[in-house]
Amino acid sequence: MLSSKAEDYLEAILKLTEDKGYARIKDIAEALNRRPPSVNEMVKRLDEMGYVVYRKYEGITLTDKGRKRAHIIKDRHDTLKKFLMMINVPENIADKDACTMEHELDETTIKNVRNFVDFVNTAPEFPRWLEHFEQFCINGKHPCKHLRKRE
Ligand code: FE2
Numbered sequence: 001m002l003s004s005k006a007e008d009y010l011e012a013i014l015k016l017t018e019d020k021g022y023a024r025i026k027d028i029a030e031a032l033n034r035r036p037p038s039v040n041e042m043v044k045r046l047d048e049m050g051y052v053v054y055r056k057y058e059g060i061t062l063t064d065k066g067r068k069r070a071h072i073i074k075d076r077h078d079t080l081k082k083f084l085m086m087i088n089v090p091e092n093i094a095d096k097d098a099c100t101m102e103h104e105l106d107e108t109t110i111k112n113v114r115n116f117v118d119f120v121n122t123a124p125e126f127p128r129w130l131e132h133f134e135q136f137c138i139n140g141k142h143p144c145k146h147l148r149k150r151e
Contacts, residue, residue: 002051004103007073008032009042010051013060014070024059076102079114086120086130088137
C-alpha cells in the first residue's frame with residue numbers, strides 16, 4: 001500500500017512529465033511545496049519500490065507500474081474535482097479537496113461519483129434541477145413554486 005504522500009508524488013511526477021517532458025527533484029519540490037532533500041528521499045523510496053526510475057542527471061521517470069498508479073490517482077482527482085464543482089464548490093477548493101479525497105475513498109464510491117458526473121454531463125440539456133440547486137445554495141429555497149407552496 002502506498003501512502004497518500006507517495007501517491008501525491010506519483011501524481012506530481014505524471015503531471016510534470018506530461019507538461020514539461022521530464023521531472024527533476026527541483027520541479028517536484030516546487031510542485032508539492034516541499035524541500036528538495038525530502039523530495040530526494042521519497043523519490044529514492046519510490047525507486048526502490050519500482051514506481052519510478054531515478055537517475056541523478058536525467059531526472060525521474062515513471063515505470064509502467066508507477067504510471068498506472070499515477071493515472072488512477074489523476075483520474076480520481078479529476079472525477080472528484082468535477083463532482084465538487086458540480087455541487088457548487090469553487091474551483092480552488094474543489095481542487096484542494098479532490099487531492100485529499102482521492103486517496104481515501106473506496107473504489108465503489110469513486111465509481112458511483114464518476115457515473116453521476118458522466119450521467120449529468122451527457123444529459124441532453126443541462127439539468128434544471130442542477131440549476132435549481134445553484135439557487136438553493138444561495139438562498140436555501142427551492143426555486144420551483146409548486147414545491148415552495150408546501151413549505
Ligand atoms: Fe490530487
